[in-house]
Amino acid sequence: MILTLGLVSAIQTALIGGFAGYYLSESLYSEIGQRALMVAKTVAATPSIIAGIQQRDTSALNHLARTLAATNEALFIVIGDHQAIRLAHPSPDRIGHSMADDDGDDGHQALIGGQGYIARAVGNLGESMRGKAPVVAPQNGKIIGIVSVGYSVSQVNTTIQRYNFVLYGVVGVMLLISILAAVVIAGRFKQEIFGLEPEEIARLFQERNATLQSVREGIIAIDRDGIVTTVNRTALETLGLGADNQVAGQPILKVLPESDLLSVLQSGSPDFDREVWLRDRQMVVNRIPVWQGDDIIGVVASFRLADELDHVSQQLTRIQQYADALRSQAHEHSNKLHTIAGLIQIGAHSDALSLISREVVDHQTLIHLLLEAVPDPVIAGCLLGKYNRAREMGLHLDIDPDSQMIDIPHNLPRDQLVSVLGNLIDNALEATRKHTGEGGHVVLSMTDLGHELIFEVDDQGPGIDEGARESIFEKGMSSKEDSKDHGFGLYLVRQFLSRWGGSLTVENLSATGSRFTLYLPKTSGQSHGTRSTH
Structure with missing residues (x-):
C-alpha cells in the first residue's frame, strides 16, 4: 500500500510539476514576446526614429537604437527601411544588408501587411524572441520602415530556471508529504484490520466461509x-x-x-x-x-x-435409564448372590432355597405381567429396569395387575414414550425415598381402553404445592439439592406432550404423596398442554 500510494503520488506530482513548468515557460516566452512587440511599436512611433529613416541618417538611428535597447534591457534593436535594408544594427558590418540575412525573415508581414508580430529566431546575436512593427510616415500613412526588437532566450531560460527551482522544490515537498501520508494511512488501515496482510485476510475469509457452511x-x-x-x-x-x-x-x-x-x-x-x-x-x-x-x-x-435438541436429550435420557437399570440389576443380583452364598456356607440350605424361590417368583410374576399387559419390548424393558432400580433404592415399584398397554400407535416414538414414562417414575421414586425413606411404594397403573393411553404414577412424597405445579415443568426447575444437572425431565415431558397432543394432570392424594396422570391420544392432535387438578 505504501509503494502504491507513493507511486501514485509521485506520478501525480510529476505530472503537475511538469505541466506547471511547461505552462510557466510558455507564459514567460509569450510575455517576453509581447514585451518585445510593445517596445518595437513604441520605437516605431518615435518621431526621431521616423525622421532618421526618412533622412536615412544611419548614425543617428544607431545611436537611438543603442540607447533605447539599453533603456528597455533588450538584446538588440534593429531598424530597416521599407525594403528591410538595415539602417541600424548593433554590428556595424551588418548595416546596409537585408534583414533576411539573419533569420530569413524580411519583415514582409509588417512591411506589406502593416501589422506587428512576434517571432522566435536565431540570429548572429543568438536565439531571441523578437517583436517587429512597421514604421509609418505620419504625413501620408505610408510604411517607410521596420523596427525589430529582440530579447535573448537565454535571459528567459534563466528566469524559467529560477522559477523551476522553486516549483520543483514545492513538488518535492508535496511528494514527501504524500509518502508520509501513505505511511500513516497504511499503518492506520493495518491497525483497523488487526495487522493482517491482504493475503491473510483472503485466507481467513475462505476459512470463515468453509466454517459457516460446515456448521450444522x-x-x-x-x-x-x-x-x-x-x-x-x-x-x-x-x-x-x-x-x-x-x-x-x-x-x-x-x-x-x-x-x-x-x-x-x-x-x-x-x-x-x-x-x-x-x-x-x-x-x-x-x-x-x-x-x-x-x-x-x-x-x-x-x-x-427444537426437535433435534429434544431428540438428543431423549436419547441421552434413554441411555442413562438403560445404564441405571443394568447397574441396579447387577448390584441387586450381586447382593442376592452374596446372601445365598452366605446361607449355603453356614448350612442354612432351606433359607437359601426359600430366598431363591421368592426371588424367582417375584421376577416371574413381574415378567409374566409385563408379557401379558405390555407386549412392547422397549416399554417392558424400561419398566423392568425401573423395578430393579426401585429395589436397589429400598423401595417398591408396584404395577397394577389390571394394567394393560397393548394398543400403542405404531407411529408413537417408543424412545420418547420411554423417556417420558421413565422421568415420571424416577421423580416418584426420588420423592418417595426423600419423604418416607426405605420401604416406600410407588404405584404404576396403565390402560389403553378408549381413545387414549393413560398412565398413572402415584408416589408417597410430600406432594406438590398448587403454586408450583406449573413451574416444575420449566427448564432447570428442580427440587433436588444439587439441581445443576437436573430440572430437565419434566421439561422434556412437556415438550413431548406439546408435539403429540397429550396432557398431564398433577394432583395431591388425600393421605400423602401426589399423582401424575399422563394422557396420550392414540392419534396425534392439537396439544392439550399440562394442567393441575386438586
Missing part, C-alpha cells in the same frame, strides 16, 4: 441497519428458504418478519437458548450482539430445530 446450526448475521450480511446453507434449509435464495443484502424483517434480531441490536443484551417460532417451526435460538469499541455494529444468531 443455522447462522444469520445482520449489520447495524438490519441488513442480512451472512447466512449459511443450514440456515436456508432449516428455515425452508431454499439453497439458491439470495438472502444476503435484504432487510431481516423482509426475510423473517417474526425475527427479534433488531431488539437485540437496540438493547445490546445477548439472548441464549430462547425457544421461538420461525416460519411455523419451533427453534432454539442464540443471539449475540457484535461490538466494535462502544458501538454495536451487528448481531449474529445461531439456531436449530
Whole structure:
C-alpha cells in the first residue's frame, strides 16, 4: 500500500510539476514576446526614429537604437527601411544588408501587411524572441520602415530556471508529504484490520466461509441497519428458504418478519437458548450482539430445530435409564448372590432355597405381567429396569395387575414414550425415598381402553404445592439439592406432550404423596398442554 500510494503520488506530482513548468515557460516566452512587440511599436512611433529613416541618417538611428535597447534591457534593436535594408544594427558590418540575412525573415508581414508580430529566431546575436512593427510616415500613412526588437532566450531560460527551482522544490515537498501520508494511512488501515496482510485476510475469509457452511446450526448475521450480511446453507434449509435464495443484502424483517434480531441490536443484551417460532417451526435460538469499541455494529444468531435438541436429550435420557437399570440389576443380583452364598456356607440350605424361590417368583410374576399387559419390548424393558432400580433404592415399584398397554400407535416414538414414562417414575421414586425413606411404594397403573393411553404414577412424597405445579415443568426447575444437572425431565415431558397432543394432570392424594396422570391420544392432535387438578 505504501509503494502504491507513493507511486501514485509521485506520478501525480510529476505530472503537475511538469505541466506547471511547461505552462510557466510558455507564459514567460509569450510575455517576453509581447514585451518585445510593445517596445518595437513604441520605437516605431518615435518621431526621431521616423525622421532618421526618412533622412536615412544611419548614425543617428544607431545611436537611438543603442540607447533605447539599453533603456528597455533588450538584446538588440534593429531598424530597416521599407525594403528591410538595415539602417541600424548593433554590428556595424551588418548595416546596409537585408534583414533576411539573419533569420530569413524580411519583415514582409509588417512591411506589406502593416501589422506587428512576434517571432522566435536565431540570429548572429543568438536565439531571441523578437517583436517587429512597421514604421509609418505620419504625413501620408505610408510604411517607410521596420523596427525589430529582440530579447535573448537565454535571459528567459534563466528566469524559467529560477522559477523551476522553486516549483520543483514545492513538488518535492508535496511528494514527501504524500509518502508520509501513505505511511500513516497504511499503518492506520493495518491497525483497523488487526495487522493482517491482504493475503491473510483472503485466507481467513475462505476459512470463515468453509466454517459457516460446515456448521450444522443455522447462522444469520445482520449489520447495524438490519441488513442480512451472512447466512449459511443450514440456515436456508432449516428455515425452508431454499439453497439458491439470495438472502444476503435484504432487510431481516423482509426475510423473517417474526425475527427479534433488531431488539437485540437496540438493547445490546445477548439472548441464549430462547425457544421461538420461525416460519411455523419451533427453534432454539442464540443471539449475540457484535461490538466494535462502544458501538454495536451487528448481531449474529445461531439456531436449530427444537426437535433435534429434544431428540438428543431423549436419547441421552434413554441411555442413562438403560445404564441405571443394568447397574441396579447387577448390584441387586450381586447382593442376592452374596446372601445365598452366605446361607449355603453356614448350612442354612432351606433359607437359601426359600430366598431363591421368592426371588424367582417375584421376577416371574413381574415378567409374566409385563408379557401379558405390555407386549412392547422397549416399554417392558424400561419398566423392568425401573423395578430393579426401585429395589436397589429400598423401595417398591408396584404395577397394577389390571394394567394393560397393548394398543400403542405404531407411529408413537417408543424412545420418547420411554423417556417420558421413565422421568415420571424416577421423580416418584426420588420423592418417595426423600419423604418416607426405605420401604416406600410407588404405584404404576396403565390402560389403553378408549381413545387414549393413560398412565398413572402415584408416589408417597410430600406432594406438590398448587403454586408450583406449573413451574416444575420449566427448564432447570428442580427440587433436588444439587439441581445443576437436573430440572430437565419434566421439561422434556412437556415438550413431548406439546408435539403429540397429550396432557398431564398433577394432583395431591388425600393421605400423602401426589399423582401424575399422563394422557396420550392414540392419534396425534392439537396439544392439550399440562394442567393441575386438586
